[in-house]
């Protein structure tokens with residue numbers, strides 16, 4: 001299966017639940033106020049967010065008034081273009097600066113942090129980079145074991161302590177070890193729930209501070225992992241994590257499991273944080289750079 005077909009397959013639920021509705025609105029050819037209002041409703045119920053939906057609909061109305069959009073075919077083309085421009089340009093994880101490039105991964109429990117780290121490690125390895133994983137989710141022994149399995153599968157090394165130990169100390173050791181071994185990339189896993197007396201956000205702030213002690217410009221990337229199936233909840237999580245540790249990019253997982261892939265627009269529009277990666281399945285290859293044109297094309301085709 002081609003790369004693009006796999007993406008289409010991963011987005012099948014959203015295509016069905018969202019784009020097919022959009023197409024049914026445009027089915028009758030004529031474009032009038034009623035059609036545009038119906039479109040706005042579909043956009044909102046697909047988790048695109050009220051602001052992004054209003055922006056799309058207002059510019060569509062404007063185009064209709066000016067006679068630039070006359071029928072459903074041109075409305076659909078306009079919609080596609082508008083969606084791409086709302087998403088902005090693609091902004092993948094870019095490695096820069098002195099080694100190691102440190103990615104601190106945050107997000108609530110179960111969103112797919114560890115899996116995303118595994119997939120990302122595998123990709124970096126296939127691109128020829130050396131990778132070290134830091135097991136700072138010390139809450140359960142199983143979390144450390146899960147990361148170890150991904151390290152093995154991807155050919156990354158790992159730094160771990162016993163379960164229950166200090167997550168910040170693990171992160172520090174991971175970076176020190178990577179510096180010593182001249183490793184290119186460090187990816188730090190963290191817990192998504194409260195497991196000590198200090199609240200999760202305080203814990204994460206401490207991890208970040210200690211990371212900066214080991215390496216002043218690190219973490220170069222604070223990657224927030226959010227689960228697309230949680231809809232508007234993902235937005236709230238992003239706000240909270242951003243306030244605590246300053247999120248630089250989002251990985252949006254489980255897009256294959258939702259009909260509400262519109263959440264990707266809301267994240268971009270409401271938060272202004274770039275969506276760097278999307279998860280479209282549980283497999284090692286099911287993590288993609290988020291490319292707006294490709295994403296919208298896969299939804300519509």
Ligand SMILES: Nc1nc2c(ncn2[C@@H]2O[C@H](COP(=O)(O)OP(=O)(O)O)[C@@H](O)[C@H]2O)c(=O)[nH]1
Pocket residue numbers: 107108109110111112113114115116192225253254255256257278279280281282286
């Ligand atoms: N369908 C699907 N499942 C995913 C995706 N990413 C992660 N998962 C699954 O979500 C579950 C929780 O993932 P995990 O990485 O343990 O989450 P964590 O608690 O944030 O570390 C696992 O069963 C993963 O296989 C994705 O993109 N699509």
Ligand SMILES: [Mg+2]
Pocket residue numbers: 113114115137143189190
């Ligand atoms: Mg985990």
